Amino acid sequence: MEINNNQLLRFTTAGSVDDGKSTLIGRLLFDSKSIFEDQLDSVSKTSEKKGHDGVDLALFTDGLKDEREQGITIDVAYRYFTTPKRKFIIADTPGHIQYTRNMVTGASTANAAVILIDARHGVIEQTKRHSFIASLLNIPHLIVCINKMDLVDYSEEVYNKIIGQFEEFSSKLLMKDVRFIPISALLGDNVVNRSENMKWYQNGTLLSTLENLHISSDINKIDARFPVQTVLRPQSEEFRDYRGYAGRIASGIYRTGDEVAVLPSGFTSKIKSINAGENEVEEAFAPMSISITLEDDIDVSRGDMIVKKNNQPEQEQEFDVMLCWLNNDAMKARAKYSIMQTSNEERAMIKEVVYKMDINTFERDNKDTNLNMNDIARVKIRTTRRLMLDSYRDNRNTGSIILIDENTNETVAAGMVV
The missing domain is CATH 3.40.50.300 (P-loop containing nucleotide triphosphate hydrolases)
Incomplete structure (x- = not known):
């Protein structure tokens, strides 16, 4: 080879x-x-x-x-x-x-x-x-x-x-x-x-x-996921009517004319144009950074996700993750955290520790619900709004999350959606 x-x-x-x-x-x-x-x-x-x-x-x-x-x-x-x-x-x-x-x-x-x-x-x-x-x-x-x-x-x-x-x-x-x-x-x-x-x-x-070694790309090429990072509204007279949605493609391929849905609202439209830098392109794929315009005037903001109309991720407020606790301080029961997933940031809490892994014996302990630094556990997380999720094994980008302590702004945990 x-x-x-x-x-x-x-x-x-x-x-x-x-x-x-x-x-x-x-x-x-x-x-x-x-x-x-x-x-x-x-x-x-x-x-x-x-x-x-x-x-x-x-x-x-x-x-x-x-x-x-x-x-x-x-x-x-x-x-x-x-x-x-x-x-x-x-x-x-x-x-x-x-x-x-x-x-x-x-x-x-x-x-x-x-x-x-x-x-x-x-x-x-x-x-x-x-x-x-x-x-x-x-x-x-x-x-x-x-x-x-x-x-x-x-x-x-x-x-x-x-x-x-x-x-x-x-x-x-x-x-x-x-x-x-x-x-x-x-x-x-x-x-x-x-x-x-x-x-x-x-x-x-x-x-x-x-x-x-053969490097097979870990980017999912099938499921199109485009988390919106920012909305572009140029002030110049030339681009007065331009409304673009900028971000980095997490997975899949986008083409001009594709029928898409904007989540979590669910409104649908078609891709009017795709820009990569200063150039307009007919096709873009992960992990390109692009801006997209739509044929319809839809309310889109940071944290929303543009996906193919017939291929959408799960939208969940409550879901399981395998969580690695990163912080020196132990997890506090039912404490509030900020959760970041792609460009989306919401408030969240760890609702339940389903089990802790003993990663030396691979045994599951469902009695010990305390999470300390370096512990790995399966937990249930509940968020204030629905997140657009894929499992981590299907999509590393849309299937990974981090938790941030709202008081200290420290990253306390990283997780993989089950």
């Missing part, structure tokens, strides 16, 4: 503490020659000050001062690199149990997830936690890197045992494509270059796997 070298792959990395994520990313950047000379010089000097032999690869990702002082990665760090075959964005997320929310953030737009397992320890609770989140976020490709193979004598038996452990628990999850690679991030085995120590492994290195 021919790969478009302008095609962008977003992938997230996750693993337990000290599984070697930062070292792996450093090795990926270093061996693929994606490090600038001044970066290499700076990291070489820092490595020398710390008394390391050679370059400490982990420092290529641990760029924040606090991270370096503590010796841990404490937030989502984004890194960019390019090879002749593809462009990449890496979201490096912390391995600590208290940073589940960071992985949810880093993985929310990922095409693939790279999960590290220490070959000495095998599958542990954090492996299950990160795999569950990847499944929950509907990430299409999962690459399981069994790291530190040099510390188990590059044993094929150890590698196969860990694959068995992973497959045993992951059979309960919705995983589309799972691949396994035995690596040593520290020594470079099977990261960019093929390992001479594991000739029993016949598949691709991590880089070649990432370069050749």
Whole structure:
């Protein structure tokens, strides 16, 4: 399969503490020659000050001062690199149990997830936690890197045992494509270059796997959804009668002449014109930013959604979401929040915690209704007005929500419509 070298792959990395994520990313950047000379010089000097032999690869990702002082990665760090075959964005997320929310953030737009397992320890609770989140976020490709193979004598038996452990628990999850690679991030085995120590492994290195992954767009091309961000009413005499509705297409395709409905009012019309920037176009598709004019004068405002007349989302005031609690403060029972979904903002409350997930055992607890930071639960939300919703698995854009504390203006939770 021919790969478009302008095609962008977003992938997230996750693993337990000290599984070697930062070292792996450093090795990926270093061996693929994606490090600038001044970066290499700076990291070489820092490595020398710390008394390391050679370059400490982990420092290529641990760029924040606090991270370096503590010796841990404490937030989502984004890194960019390019090879002749593809462009990449890496979201490096912390391995600590208290940073589940960071992985949810880093993985929310990922095409693939790279999960590290220490070959000495095998599958542990954090492996299950990160795999569950990847499944929950509907990430299409999962690459399981069994790291530190040099510390188990590059044993094929150890590698196969860990694959068995992973497959045993992951059979309960919705995983589309799972691949396994035995690596040593520290020594470079099977990261960019093929390992001479594991000739029993016949598949691709991590880089070649990432370069050749098929990226199927996560944009829904069938269901046309256009959330209105603003109404354009130019003041100039030339455009005095112009009334356009501007926004970014969340999914689907729009063409001049299409019969559309404006939600939540339900009024119908036809598309009179579509503008992309200064140009009028006959057709527009996700994720283009456009403005639309309609043949009829309909009251349309921010938060409304223009959809195809014969293909409409659900309109609900009460609905279920899988919610990840992001805030340091616990959820307050029946507290009021602002809910944001596409360009729509309404008031909402969490009516009920249906169950909490133990994402280490995948068990559901319907007795504990307290939500604390990093908890994931299925909840019922009620809003003041109906929202135009699709399930998250059908449409990431119209199926995701965030909750905001009205007093502090902090984002307290992110959710996926069930």
